[in-house]
Amino acid sequence: MNASSLTSILIWLPIAGAILIWILPLSRYATGSLALLFSLAEVGFWIEQAARFDFTRSGLQMEERATWFGDLHVSYHVGVYGFSMWLVGLTVVAMAACTGYGFWVGRDRSRAYFGLMLLLTGATVGVFVAQDLLVFYAFFEAMLIPLYVLIGVWGGARRMEATIKFVIYTMAGSLLMLAAIIAYGLKSGTFDLVNGPTSASRWLFLGFMLAFVIKAPLFPFHGWLPDAYREAPPEVSAVLSGVIAKAGLYGMLRIAIAKFPDPTSFYRTAVLALAAAALVYGSLLAFRSTDFRGVVAYSSLAQSGLIALGLFAGTDLGFDGAVLQMVAHGLISTSLFLIAGAVERRTTTGEFRFLGGMARGRPALATLLMTLGVISLAVPGSASFAGEFLILAGVFQRAWWWSAIGAGAIVLAAMYMLRLISAVLHEARGSTVADEALDLRPGELALVVPLVAGLLFLSAWPAGISHHSFFGQSPAASVRSQFK
C-alpha cells in the first residue's frame, strides 16, 4: 500500500463504515461488533502510519492532493506533520475506546448510534490532517453534526438545552471563521495551508481565534461546556473533552499561530491572559463542582487554558509541552469520563453526596481511578508532569508570572483531583452505593486499561511525543517557517 494513501484511508474508512452500518439491517450485537472492528482497523492503520512516518524529514508527509474546485483554488489536500499524527493517534484510540463503551452498555437504536460514532471519527481525523482551509472548515463543521445528534438523542434529561447551546456557541465561532477563510483565501489566491502566505490582518486572526477558543474552550467562551459535558452520554463527553477540544487547540497551532505571526505577537498577552483565566477559573470551578463529571468537565477547561498557555508562549519548550499535554490530557479525560460513566451505571448518579466508599471490594476501579488521578494532578514522573513542566518552563521565558499562575493552578489540580478520588472511593459509603455494585467488568477494563497503559508509557518516555512533534531542534523555528 502506498504510504500517502494512509492519510485518506484514516479519514474515509470510518465514514465508509458508517454508511455500511446504516445500510445493512444488522442486529444490535452485529452492528456494535462491526463498528468496533472498524475503529480497531482505524487504530491499526494509524500504527502503520506512525511506523512509516519519517521523523528525520521536514515538511508535510503522506500527503495527497486533488482539485476540489479549481476556479477558487480549493483542493482536497491532506497530509500529516509530527504533531498532527499524534493527535490523529489520540483520536482513533479514544474513539475506539468510546465506541467500545457504547457497545458495552448496549446503546439503543444501535445502527444510528454506531454510524454516528464512526462518522465522528472520520470527521475528527479530517480536521487534524486537512491542509486546505476549506477542507479543514468542512471537517471542523462536520464534527458538529454527529455530536449534535449523539447528545440530543442519547443524552440526559436536559439534553435539549445542552445541544442548542452547544451548537449555537460553536457555530457562532466557526461561521465567523468561514468569513475569515473567505477573506484570507481570496486575498492570497489560495486556500492551501502549506503554500499559502502568512497574513498580518488582525481581523482575520480574530475570526479564526474565536472559533478555536470556543471549541477549546477558553474563558469566557465556555458557556456551552458544563451542560454539554453533563448531559451527553459519558462516552460522548469523553470524546468532547478528550478529542474535540483538541481540535480547537490544534487550530490555534496550525492556523492562528503559524499563519498569523504578527497578530499572534500583538495579541499574545491577551490570549495568555484568557488562557491563564481559563486555567485558574476552571480549576476553581472544578474544586467547587459537586459531581464527578463536573470536576472532569471544568478540569478540561483548565487544561485547555494550560495548553493554550504553552502554545502562545511561542517558545520551544511551550510548543513541545503543549503537544505532549494535548495527548496526555486527551487520554486522561477520556478515561475519566468512561469511569464516570461506569460509576453512574452502578449508582445511577454522579453526585458526590450520594457517592463514597466505592474502593472497598472494588480494587480495579480504585486502582484505575487512583492511577488516573495521580497522573492528572501532575505528580513528578507522570506524563502530565512532563507536559505541564515543559509548558510552564516555556511560558517562563515570556514572563515569570505566567508560570507562577500556572504553578498555582497545579496546586488547585491536586486539590480537586484528590477531592474527586476521596468523594468517590473513600469517605463513608454513599446512599446509592449498593454492596452488589460490581467492580469494573472485563469489558470495561479492556477499554480503560489500554488508555492508562498509554499514559504510563508516556510517563516513562514523554520525549516520545515531545521530541517527535516538530522537525529539527527548535519547534519555534519550525512554526515560524510554517513547518516547511
Add this chain to the structure above:
Amino acid sequence: MTLHTTHVDWFGLGPVLVLIGASFVALLCAVLVPRAMRRLASATIAGAGFTAALVLAVWLYVDSANGHTIVSGAFYRDRWTALGQVILCAIGLATTLLGVEHIPGWGRSSDPERRDDHIAEFFALLLASGAGMAFFVGAANLMVLFLSLEWFSIALYVMCAIDYDLEGSLEAGLKYLIVGSFGAGALLFGSALVYGATGTTSFHGIARAVASQGLTGDTFLVTGIALIVAGLGFKMSAAPFHMWTPDVYEGAPTTVTAWMSSATKVAALLLAFRLMTTAFPHDEHLWSWAFAIVATVSLAIGNFAALVQRNVKRILAYSSISHAGFMLIGLSAGSALGGRALMYYLVPYSAMAFGSFAIVAARERELGVPVTLENLAGFGWERPFLGVAMWFFMFGFAGLPLGGGFVGKFYVLAAAYRHGWVWLVIVGVLATLVSLYYYLGIVRAMYMRPSAELQVQPGGSVAVSGGAPAKEELLHVAVGAAFVVSLGSLFAVQPLIELARHAARALPL
C-alpha cells in the same frame, strides 16, 4: 404580395415546444382516457415530456457554445438558457413522481372515489408551467419576458387552487393570483418605462441605447428598473415582496409547493441575473445595491420569522425566502463569479427544497392533517429513509458541510467578498447562525422528543386511505434523487462549476 416570415430555429425552442405539446396531450387525456387509467396515462405523458425536454436541453447545451438570439431576437439560444432548462426539467420530472401519489393533497374531506377527477388537468398544468418557465429563462426582450411570466404564473395560480376542497388551497390560489398580478403589473409598468426611456424592448438594445444616448441614471429608466426588480422579487419571493409566500406555500397542495419553491426560484433568479447584466450593465451600481439590500432584508425576515413558526410548511416557506436572499447575494455581485455561484447554488438548493417538501407530503398523507413540529415527533424513527433524508436536507440548508448547500453558501459569500462587500459576507454568516435554530428544531422534533412522544401517531396512513400503509415508491425515488443530487453536488463541485462557467460565458460579464 410576398408574405414575410421570420426564420424560426425550431430546435432552439425544442424543450419549450415539447413541454407545451405534452401539456396538450395530457389535457386530452382528461377527456379521452377512462378515469381508471387517467392517472397512469397523464403521469406517463408528463414524465415522458419532461424527459424528452431534458434530453433536448442537454443537447442544446452541448450544441450552443456560441450563444445567440433566435426568432428575430426574441429568445436566447445559449448555455445559460439550456442549463436553466435542464434544472427545470429535472425538477419537473421529480414533481411528476411526487404528483402521482400526492395529487390531490391528502387530508381533504371529499370522497376518495373522486381523487382522480382532476389528475390529468394537474399534469397538463404542470407541463404548461414548466414550458412557461423554460421559455422565461431564455427571454431576450421585455415582451417575451412578460408573456412567459404570465404564462407560467397563470398555470401556477390554478395549480395552487386545484384542491379546491382542501382547506386553504382555494385561498392560496386566490392570494397568489392577487399578489402575483400585482407583481406582474409592476413588472409590466417597469418595462413600459424602460421602453419609454430607451425606445426598445430587447435586452441588448436597451444596453446599447443607454450607452449611446447617455441614459445612465435617467429617471424613467431608474424607475423602470426599480419596478422590474420589484416584479421579479415577487416571483423569487424575496423580502419585502414575500408576503404571499408563507400563506401560499402552506395552503397549496404540497406537491405544488415543492414545484413552486424550487422551479419558480430557478426561473426567476436566472432570468433576473441575465436581465440585469445584459440590459442594465451601465446602472450596475444601482441594481447591485438594490439586490444587496433586498438580499439583506430577505435574510433577516426569512430567518427571524421562521423562528416562531410551528407549521413545517411555513418554516420551509420562510427558509425559501432566506435562501432567495443568499442567491441574491450572488446576483448582486453581478460578476462572472456571482453568476457561477448563483447557478451552482440553485442545484443543491432546488434538490433540498423539493426533497423536504416531498417528505412533508409523505407525513401529511400519514396523518391527514397539516404537519407541525409537534406531530412530526418520531417520524425519523418510523420512516428511517425519509427521516435521514430530512435530517440531511435540514443540515444542508443550514450550510453544514453535509451537502452542496455548504459550497453554495461559500460561493455566494466569496462573490460578495470579491465585490468588496465584507458587510454582506457578515450578514450572510449571521443569517446562517440564526437559521440553525429552526433547521435543528425540525431535526429535534423528528428524533429527540421524550420517548412517550416518539410513539407512532394515532391514525397514520391507514386512517386516511382505509387500507394498508402506503408504500409510496415513487415518492421515495424522488426523495432519493434529491438526496443524491444534494450530496453529489458537494463532491462534484468542479464539473458543476465548469458547466456554470460555460453558461455564464453567454452573458456579457
